[in-house]
Amino acid sequence: MLKTVIIHGQNHKGSTYHIAHMLAEKIDGEITEFFLPRDFGEFCVGCTTCFSEAENKCPHYNKLAPITEAMEAADVIILASPVYVFHVTGAMKAFLDHYGYRWMVHRPEESMFRKQGVCICTAAGAGMKSTLKDMADSLLFWGMARIYKYGKAVAAVNWDGISPKKKNAIDKEITVLAEKIIHRSKNLSPGLKTRGLFFAMHLMQRKGFNQKDVEYWEQKGWTRNKRPWKRRKLQLFSGTNR
Ligand SMILES: Cc1cc2nc3c(=O)[nH]c(=O)nc-3n(C[C@H](O)[C@H](O)[C@H](O)COP(=O)(O)O)c2cc1C
Numbered sequence: 001m002l003k004t005v006i007i008h009g010q011n012h013k014g015s016t017y018h019i020a021h022m023l024a025e026k027i028d029g030e031i032t033e034f035f036l037p038r039d040f041g042e043f044c045v046g047c048t049t050c051f052s053e054a055e056n057k058c059p060h061y062n063k064l065a066p067i068t069e070a071m072e073a074a075d076v077i078i079l080a081s082p083v084y085v086f087h088v089t090g091a092m093k094a095f096l097d098h099y100g101y102r103w104m105v106h107r108p109e110e111s112m113f114r115k116q117g118v119c120i121c122t123a124a125g126a127g128m129k130s131t132l133k134d135m136a137d138s139l140l141f142w143g144m145a146r147i148y149k150y151g152k153a154v155a156a157v158n159w160d161g162i163s164p165k166k167k168n169a170i171d172k173e174i175t176v177l178a179e180k181i182i183h184r185s186k187n188l189s190p191g192l193k194t195r196g197l198f199f200a201m202h203l204m205q206r207k208g209f210n211q212k213d214v215e216y217w218e219q220k221g222w223t224r225n226k227r228p229w230k231r232r233k234l235q236l237f238s239g240t241n242r
Pocket of ligand 1: 154158
């Protein structure tokens, strides 16, 4: 059974909420949801302590912890946001800023390489591409194995305003997406983009740039030949939990 976590970039249950929830339901597992800013509404204060010292020194670390833990426990992470002036909501952007330290150029969380991520947005008419990119950039740099984007121009300002024909099309497209995610979960490995980025980052960390990041990569063995997505297989073969 797959575990899905949805991070909604808004508090209300409009078109974006319904599409994100529809996908999670079709994936058909355990669903955990967070609404921004209700469940996390802080702005990054720009202290850069997460980069230079440790993420748990962030003044918002404890407030963010329930979402961080849910994402680490999930198989699928859905980021969903309505298009606001061609981009994600301010709440979604403020949330993503707090994980800058997890970008592959710094200290990516190992489990991300074994998860699938989905970006969902709706617009009245335009701005889906840049909004999806706002979220997909983070998922890629977090190291997620597979990333999907779903943007829809709904010609409406809420779910009830969407035409039955469009709702039908959404249902079909979301069914296909859910099937793809379920199918891939059976034998998940990172795509070329994630692997390529990891390769470039591992060369960079070998040269050394930020001491904390170098220590992290070395301790993980990633500057040598260990790879975050291979851990599970190795464990199975060796029969240990180390
Ligand atoms: C502040 C704000 C900015 C918006 N900017 C855009 C935009 O740039 N392009 C667009 O097509 N629709 C824009 N919209 C409309 C919403 O993106 C659209 O109605 C969306 O489907 C709403 O999703 P929701 O029902 O989940 O809230 C904007 C709406 C708001 C409230």
